[in-house]
Amino acid sequence: MRPEFELYDRREFFGVVSKTAAILGLSTGAAKTAPASDSGTANPFAYDLRRLEKTDPALVAYQEVGRWRSPRKEPKRIAVGPDDRIYLCAGNYVTVMSREGQTVLEIALPDTAYCVTAAKDGAIFAATRDHIEVFNATGQRRATWDSPGRKSWLTSLATGGNDVFAADSGNRIILRYDRSGRLMGRLGEKNAERNIPGFIVPSPYLQVEIHRDGLLRVNNPGRHEVEAYTLDGDFEGAWGKASAAIDGFCGCCNPIAIAALPDGRIVTGEKGLPRVKVYSAAGEFESVVAGVEGFPENAKACSDLNDCTRGGLDVAVDSQGRVYIVDFVTAEVRVMKRKS
Amino acid sequence: MVTKPQIETPVSRRQFLRNGARLAALTGLGALAGVMSNRARADGWVWQIDPAKCLHCGNCASNCVLEQSAVKCVHAFAVCGYCQLCTGFFAPDPNQLTTGAENQLCPTAALQRTYVEDPYYQYTIDENLCIGCARCVEGCNRFGNGSLFLQIRHDRCVHCNECAIARTCPGDAFRRVPARQPYLLKTTAR
Numbered sequence: 001m002r003p004e005f006e007l008y009d010r011r012e013f014f015g016v017v018s019k020t021a022a023i024l025g026l027s028t029g030a031a032k033t034a035p036a037s038d039s040g041t042a043n044p045f046a047y048d049l050r051r052l053e054k055t056d057p058a059l060v061a062y063q064e065v066g067r068w069r070s071p072r073k074e075p076k077r078i079a080v081g082p083d084d085r086i087y088l089c090a091g092n093y094v095t096v097m098s099r100e101g102q103t104v105l106e107i108a109l110p111d112t113a114y115c116v117t118a119a120k121d122g123a124i125f126a127a128t129r130d131h132i133e134v135f136n137a138t139g140q141r142r143a144t145w146d147s148p149g150r151k152s153w154l155t156s157l158a159t160g161g162n163d164v165f166a167a168d169s170g171n172r173i174i175l176r177y178d179r180s181g182r183l184m185g186r187l188g189e190k191n192a193e194r195n196i197p198g199f200i201v202p203s204p205y206l207q208v209e210i211h212r213d214g215l216l217r218v219n220n221p222g223r224h225e226v227e228a229y230t231l232d233g234d235f236e237g238a239w240g241k242a243s244a245a246i247d248g249f250c251g252c253c254n255p256i257a258i259a260a261l262p263d264g265r266i267v268t269g270e271k272g273l274p275r276v277k278v279y280s281a282a283g284e285f286e287s288v289v290a291g292v293e294g295f296p297e298n299a300k301a302c303s304d305l306n307d308c309t310r311g312g313l314d315v316a317v318d319s320q321g322r323v324y325i326v327d328f329v330t331a332e333v334r335v336m337k338r339k340s
Numbered sequence: 341m342v343t344k345p346q347i348e349t350p351v352s353r354r355q356f357l358r359n360g361a362r363l364a365a366l367t368g369l370g371a372l373a374g375v376m377s378n379r380a381r382a383d384g385w386v387w388q389i390d391p392a393k394c395l396h397c398g399n400c401a402s403n404c405v406l407e408q409s410a411v412k413c414v415h416a417f418a419v420c421g422y423c424q425l426c427t428g429f430f431a432p433d434p435n436q437l438t439t440g441a442e443n444q445l446c447p448t449a450a451l452q453r454t455y456v457e458d459p460y461y462q463y464t465i466d467e468n469l470c471i472g473c474a475r476c477v478e479g480c481n482r483f484g485n486g487s488l489f490l491q492i493r494h495d496r497c498v499h500c501n502e503c504a505i506a507r508t509c510p511g512d513a514f515r516r517v518p519a520r521q522p523y524l525l526k527t528t529a530r
Contacts, residue, residue, distance in 0.1 A: 043398035045447065045473035047482065049432055200459060202421040202485070223459055224425065242425040244433045251483030252423045272483040 052244050052273060053299065055291025059246060061278070062289040062323065066335035068101035070326070074112075077156065078316045078326045078333065081118030086316070086324060088333065089113035094126045096139075099318065101333065107139045117157040117164075123179070125164055127154040132166060132181070145181040156207040158216070163231065165216065169204035174218060176231070187233035188218060196235045197223065205256035205271075205312070212264060213281075219268075221253035226266060226283065239283025244273060247285035259317040267323055271312030274298040276325055276336070289315075289323050289336050298329040385516040387503045388524050391489040393513035396474035396481065400490060403505045404472070410496040411472035411505065413450070413465050416526040419487035422460040428480035428488045429453055429463055451476050451488075467493065487526065494522050 072090035079087040085104065086097040094116045096105040111128040118124050122137030130152045134143040148154075153170030163184075164177040174187040190198025199206060200222020209217045215236055216229040225240035244250035250273050257269030264281040267289060276289035292299055301311030314326040323336040351359070389400075389411065400411035425437060429451050434443035439453055450469035454462045465488075472490060480488040506514030517524065 045398040045401060045475045047396075047432070047445070047475055047478035049482070052432055197458075202423065222421070222423065242437060250432075251425070251427055252421050252485070 049244075049273070052250075053292045055246065055275070055288055055293060059288045060291060061287035061339055062336040063339050064290075064334055065322070065337045066101065068333050070331040070333060071095050071097075071103055071106070073331060075326045075328060075331055075333075076113065076314070077115045078314050078324050079116050079118065079157075080316045080318045080324065082120045083118075084318045084320075085118070086333070087116045087118055087124070088326070089116050089126070090331070094124065096124075099322075099335075105139050107135055109133060114154055115157045115167075117159045119159045119179075123159075125157050125159055127157055127166065129153050132157070132164070132177075134181070143181060145177070148175055148183070153204045155204050156209075158208045158210045160210040163210075165208045165210065167206040167208040167218065169201045169206040172199040172201045172206070174206075174208050174216070174229070174233075176233075185233060187216070187229055188227075194233075194235065196233075197227075197238070200253075202253045203256075205253060207256070207258055209258055209260055211260045212262075217258055217260065217266065219255050219258050221249075221256060224249040224254060226255065226258055226268070226279075239279070246275075246277070246288065256312050257314045259315045259323070261317050261321050262319060263321075267315050267317055269313040269315040269325065271298075271301075274311060274313050274327070276313055276315055276323065290325060290334070295327055295329075298327050301329050384519040386492075386494060386499060386519045386522050387497065387506060387514055388492055388517045388522060389490050390513045390515055390524055391486075391491075391526050393511045394474070394477070394490055395511035395513070396478040396490075397510055398473050398475075399508050399510070400505050401471045401473035403508050405500060405504050406496065406498065409472040409505075410492050410494075410498070411490050412467045412470045412493045412496075413472065413474070413476055413488055414491045414525075415463060415465055416487045416489070417462075419485050419526055419528065420463065421485050421487070422456060422462060423484060424459040424461060426453070426461065426463055426480070427483040428476035430479075432479075445475055445479050447471070447473060447475065463488075489526055491523055491525075 070088060070090045072093050075088055075090035077089045081087055084099055088095045092109050092112060094107040094113050095103055097103055109126060109128050114127050114129055116126040124135040126133050130147040132145040133141060135141055148168060149171055151170040152168050154166050155169045156167035158165045162178050164179060166175045168175055173189055175183060176185040176187060178184055188199050190196060199220050202222050205221055207219050211217050218227050220227050224242040225238040227238040228236040230236060241248045249255050254270045255268035256271050259267045261267060266279045267276060269276050273292050274295040275292050278286045278289060280286055298311050310328060312328050316324045321338060325334045401409050404410055429445060430443055431445045436443060448469045448471055450466045452464050452466060456462050474490055477488045477490055480486055503514055
């Protein structure tokens with residue numbers, strides 16, 4: 001007859017306990033390694049971007065050769081001058097730096113510095129949200145121009161010859177000034193007769209660049225395009241497609257930044273899916289400078305409850321084709337060089 | 341015998357004014373009583389989602405006691421960018437920017453797209469189809485202005501004392517609001 005209570009000796013007891021612990025441990029481990037969808041808590045309606053956040057390594061043609069922190073908080077724009085010095089707008093300052101990131105000069109503005117450009121003669125044009133200020137090469141203020149209007153939100157400057165072009169995101173227009181600050185023209189206003197589509201600017205990232213071919217390049221973020229204009233404002237063409245895929249521009253408004261390589265190809269910077277890519281002058285996707293996985297903090301700027309307009313990347317290019325990327329979230333500047 | 345027809349005497353100015361004042365006073369009293377009565381009836385609390393705290397987790401679609409959730413997507417038109425590539429409407433990598441089912445993000449096609457003018461489109465929600473899954477809300481918040489957001493629709497909500505969704509909300513976004521102001525609407529972009 002089987003006894004009602006079976007007593008274990010010490011050795012048996014420890015054996016049973018260790019077996020039980022091992023089984024529990026194994027099952028816990030298995031539960032942890034099981035896919036989330038099997039746990040019963042995964043969101044069946046999840047907005048899944050994981051595939052788009054990974055870049056095919058074969059497409060990445062650049063490598064990082066330098067990185068430094070912005071000397072001031074909240075960088076907005078970066079530009080490279082004719083002498084290959086770096087001009088960074090951050091906080092209320094324009095910081096002029098060497099290619100290695102050493103500060104050469106700091107220029108204080110009365111308000112947040114939004115954009116900057118430098119001329120061949122050393123003149124520096126910098127803009128706050130609503131007006132442009134002019135400095136000489138040593139940072140002495142030479143002029144303060146009148147605000148172009150109540151809704152102005154200046155987000156990019158470009159200079160060449162006797163012209164200074166200012167991208168006004170608030171009024172969705174490119175303003176053409178001469179170097180004395182006289183307004184010479186307004187470019188890009190919607191005009192069906194001149195076949196000008198008009199800028200769509202859901203967030204303040206309109207940018208203008210003067211290219212070596214003598215045309216202006218302007219991003220049209222709401223249309224996900226880069227457009228070409230003559231200096232007089234004639235529309236010459238556009239390229240770009242709306243897509244979250246690697247060869248397109250995603251979200252409400254991209255690209256938010258453009259820069260020309262010495263050979264005429266164009267570098268673009270994006271937000272939402274923060275990535276930097278290279279397109280041919282005709283707009284064919286060529287390669288990736290830096291993918292989304294390189295900017296994890298920036299990618300989170302839009303996915304959590306923060307303001308999505310805080311995220312994004314600005315780009316600039318020097319005479320040797322190196323790409324400078326500003327990460328608005330981490331306040332870092334990265335220097336990227338094409339892989340040999 | 342012929343009786344002389346009685347002619348009604350016209351109301352004097354004083355009587356007219358007196359009657360008018362009485363009528364106005366009665367109307368005012370009635371309106372006041374109505375307002376007070378309404379306020380007394382609505383004097384209570386209802387559940388609502390704070391859009392600033394919502395994590396778009398999908399729980400609202402599956403945890404409501406109703407077969408089809410009382411939580412619906414709503415749209416702040418003043419905040420919307422009327423984008424051609426609406427990331428609340430389109431799947432992350434659509435084949436084309438058309439209303440084809442394979443391009444849409446919404447699992448029930450509740451978000452509807454109407455052309456306004458180049459390049460703008462208006463987006464509206466068919467509440468009969470919306471299940472409150474927040475997939476469009478996540479898409480809109482991820483890349484856009486965040487004009488799509490979730491709210492409990494009180495014409496559907498059965499006002500449980502303990503809201504089944506609130507119990508599991510990971511963002512603690514559910515809170516009690518006065519019944520006379522039952523919605524927490526967005527008026528500006530995030």
